[in-house]
Amino acid sequence: MTSTRNLLLGFTASLLLAIVFQLVRLPDILAAARPLWVPLVLAYWALRESRISTLLPAFVAGIALDVLFGSPLGQHALGLVIVVYIVERLRGIFILFPLWQATFALIPAWALYSFLMFWVDGATRHQADAWLRWLPVLSTTLFWPLLFSVMEALRQPPEDE
Amino acid sequence: MNTLPESYRRPLFPRGPGLGLRTALLALISLALIFNDTRGDSLRNVRSTLSFMLTPLVWMASLPGHVLSAAENLDTRETLERENRELRQKQLLLETRLQKMNALEAENRRIRELLASAERIEDEVLIAEIVAISQDPYRSQITLNKGTRDAVYRGQAVVDASGVLGQIVDTGHQRSRALLITDPNHGIPVEVNRTGMQTIAIGAGELGLRLPFLPSNADIQVGDLLVSSALGGRFPAGYPVGTVYELKHLAGEHFMEAYASPAARLNQGRQALLVWSESYLVGGDVDGAADDEAATPPSAP
Numbered sequence: 001m002t003s004t005r006n007l008l009l010g011f012t013a014s015l016l017l018a019i020v021f022q023l024v025r026l027p028d029i030l031a032a033a034r035p036l037w038v039p040l041v042l043a044y045w046a047l048r049e050s051r052i053s054t055l056l057p058a059f060v061a062g063i064a065l066d067v068l069f070g071s072p073l074g075q076h077a078l079g080l081v082i083v084v085y086i087v088e089r090l091r092g093i094f095i096l097f098p099l100w101q102a103t104f105a106l107i108p109a110w111a112l113y114s115f116l117m118f119w120v121d122g123a124t125r126h127q128a129d130a131w132l133r134w135l136p137v138l139s140t141t142l143f144w145p146l147l148f149s150v151m152e153a154l155r156q157p158p159e160d161e
Numbered sequence: 162m163n164t165l166p167e168s169y170r171r172p173l174f175p176r177g178p179g180l181g182l183r184t185a186l187l188a189l190i191s192l193a194l195i196f197n198d199t200r201g202d203s204l205r206n207v208r209s210t211l212s213f214m215l216t217p218l219v220w221m222a223s224l225p226g227h228v229l230s231a232a233e234n235l236d237t238r239e240t241l242e243r244e245n246r247e248l249r250q251k252q253l254l255l256e257t258r259l260q261k262m263n264a265l266e267a268e269n270r271r272i273r274e275l276l277a278s279a280e281r282i283e284d285e286v287l288i289a290e291i292v293a294i295s296q297d298p299y300r301s302q303i304t305l306n307k308g309t310r311d312a313v314y315r316g317q318a319v320v321d322a323s324g325v326l327g328q329i330v331d332t333g334h335q336r337s338r339a340l341l342i343t344d345p346n347h348g349i350p351v352e353v354n355r356t357g358m359q360t361i362a363i364g365a366g367e368l369g370l371r372l373p374f375l376p377s378n379a380d381i382q383v384g385d386l387l388v389s390s391a392l393g394g395r396f397p398a399g400y401p402v403g404t405v406y407e408l409k410h411l412a413g414e415h416f417m418e419a420y421a422s423p424a425a426r427l428n429q430g431r432q433a434l435l436v437w438s439e440s441y442l443v444g445g446d447v448d449g450a451a452d453d454e455a456a457t458p459p460s461a462p
Contacts, residue, residue, distance in 0.1 A: 020222045056187070059187045059191070064218075070331060074195040077191040082184070082188060
């Protein structure tokens with residue numbers, strides 16, 4: 001049985017790790033296709049665990065990303081909060097889907113997140129063109145089954161007891 | 162078996178504000194923050210406090226970069242020898258040039274004294290390392306490992322070995338963020354080295370720099386070197402900024418545009434030089450053109 005404390009610990013650790021992954025420098029070609037780690041991890045927890053509320057952590061992580069990336073405070077926070085809301089809202093449906101179906105069903109969420117980033121960038125008069133912006137949607141979709149399986153495998157042992 | 166774990170304490174009818182309400186609230190806060198942050202400067206302290214708190218994360222994220230660069234340092238003997246040879250040749254070349262430079266500098270100083278000018282050729286500089294963390298790929302920014310602790314101020318010029326890189330836009334205790342000259346939000350006063358014409362170079366992303374609104378009869382050619390100008394008092398004068406590579410006459414317009422490629426190696430170096438500009442050292446403030454960006458109180462750099 002996983003105690004709530006362990007659960008929170010795992011949640012925080014995975015979120016911090018996601019932020020670090022988001023920051024690690026990649027070669028320029030790969031950097032454009034970097035998956036959206038933080039939304040991925042948050043969506044996983046929002047989907048899998050009803051015991052912890054992901055909404056406020058999403059907001060805090062978003063503010064942290066804004067500070068780290070130098071974007072207007074609140075930009076990433078807005079995107080993350082909305083993604084988490086959608087996933088948590090539709091949890092009842094998602095949880096019934098097999099993995100591959102959930103993978104496809106989540107594409108609109110990533111697209112919405114990317115669009116929000118794009119939109120806020122445009123509204124605050126930052127350079128907001130480049131089709132490359134939509135590349136993360138693809139890579140995030142590809143990474144979802146991977147992340148999901150890894151997290152499930154990591155969390156399995158204690159639950160067996 | 163479909164049982165809930167014992168620690169599952171979620172009430173059947175949850176109390177407190179519902180999911181939708183909480184989301185709406187947080188989204189509203191985010192929007193208010195975005196609005197506030199783009200309009201004014203009031204959140205700067207919050208931002209610097211937060212960025213200080215997030216320093217461990219940045220450090221962790223830059224670890225792989227450090228490891229990689231350490232691995233790169235393990236060169237073969239052959240490459241080292243070759244590099245050594247090349248460097249020695251380059252040093253010889255530079256030394257000969259420097260001899261002339263010393264004489265020129267002395268001459269320049271004498272002439273300037275004659276003119277009773279306060280300008281000096283040497284600037285106060287500080288070497289900062291570019292921290293290996295990724296920024297948003299759609300923003301041309303770099304993070305440096307020097308901050309207010311080293312008297313870095315907002316608006317300070319950043320140069321590298323071959324030209325102007327950009328300017329500091331955000332300072333933390335031990336970190337600062339610089340906007341590169343190719344960012345569309347960045348403009349820098351430049352002087353055409355050949356003719357002394359003053360104009361402004363605006364960042365154009367992939368295209369390098371754009372010089373808009375040149376008179377259609379302006380004396381500017383492809384290949385002209387642009388150097389920084391002290392107009393506005395933000396950048397130290399005389400550092401190379403870029404080279405003109407294209408002139409564009411717009412049909413039916415009174416103006417022409419020029420495009421220049423930046424002189425600094427924007428995406429390559431690991432180090433950058435922070436320069437204390439003349440007006441900051443002498444006047445103690447970043448003057449007029451710096452509008453609202455009054456820097457931190459001047460302490461001797």
